Amino acid sequence: MKYTILFGFLSAVIFTSTAFSQIQTDVVEYKHDKAVLEGYISYDKAIKGPRPGVLVVHEWYGVNDYVKKRAEQLAQLGYVAFVVDMYGKGIRPTTPQECGIQAGKYRNDRPLMRARVKAALDELKKNKMVDPERIAAIGYCFGGAVVLELARSGAEIAGVVSFHGGLDTPTPDDAKNIKGKVLVCHGGDDPHITMAAVSAFHDEMSNAKVDYQVIIYGGAVHSFTNPDAGNDPSKGAAYSPSADKRSWEGMKQFFGEIFK
């Protein structure tokens, strides 16, 4: 009985707290060298003062509603979320072939990949809502590989989270530059990122004494966080409600630790 009252009490308080939030999402145009980029910034207007910032890097589709929704979810958690545009304003590929071409440009040119995401980091650090000492980056698929490269570049960042992202790099020795913590959320049955890749990533991180974690979700395949990926794991990419929920909770726990 005592507990029922307590839980009712807590629920009421949490409900009230949620009711305060006023999520706003604005388009942001910014630049990297001569490239014009267009992302979003999402934040809770009800929060005053500097708070942690989170870069969100898209899948190989580029900036879309999915990644924008993730930014809004992060804003609901109290962070300033910045949707990175890796490809450039208006470059929004629609077919797998076009996606492959765009993503390939950066996969095959890691210095460009690093510099492009660094431009977004610099943009976010300038934002007055953001505490520049408490910034993280998360990424999905292609974006997962991007945030790991950002870490390997030695960027001043508290942590990165990859969701079903590529783990390989042409310069594994750069892991020694990593300044923050690393969390990899991996689908155990992802046909594109095998257990051999997980093992190689472990070697890379372990050799460089990085503070990293890898969580393997059994049965999950590529794209497990994205409802648009469908529900047939035999295709190699599919949404997994349980792995989506677990990995989001894992990220929240990770942020709780790095944003202390």
Place this chain on the structure above:
Amino acid sequence: MKYTILFGFLSAVIFTSTAFSQIQTDVVEYKHDKAVLEGYISYDKAIKGPRPGVLVVHEWYGVNDYVKKRAEQLAQLGYVAFVVDMYGKGIRPTTPQECGIQAGKYRNDRPLMRARVKAALDELKKNKMVDPERIAAIGYCFGGAVVLELARSGAEIAGVVSFHGGLDTPTPDDAKNIKGKVLVCHGGDDPHITMAAVSAFHDEMSNAKVDYQVIIYGGAVHSFTNPDAGNDPSKGAAYSPSADKRSWEGMKQFFGEIFK
């Protein structure tokens, strides 16, 4: 300001809730065939009615203060925790050699290992404080291997958690019997349980379509949850405060899911 008040409010409520708890730990003598076993049961006397139960299986040292402390921590979370005695009343090895002999008996006789831990499960299920539909088992090192064998035996159990436990089994096909969910908390640099073992475990679980998760904690070695293991990872076994905290949080999240 609004948030400060809210957080103050929440802290006060949580503090009050903690103040209610009255943890009690009793010695339990029980049997498996002719073997007399002596464990502990730990619970919060302030909680009324059936609640989830958790078996806790010891390291190769057998029942000791460490595992008893874990049971008390589980009781503080609101569970009924049962410290399993795998070796038998009074069998408390002290040297690594004696520990190896005791643990080896069960490692080399998996049917005995399974039956011995099943006796504890039956004992816990009979307890009136426990909801028999919501039982999990956790284990440390040797105990991690034990709870995985319990799962492979087809025991009716909601989930198992292994902390730095052995992952191999002579009968990987038995994974198809697993009824609950599985969480493995693994030290990335554990010299006794290599990435090859993690990979083999993944294959075993994946083939049987088990709902499993493996969390790899970078830099952690064997015994990472136990402060008595010292702080020199170069010895292959050492306490890691961060991996200890992370894995305990991971367990709590897992329990939140399976004990819904």
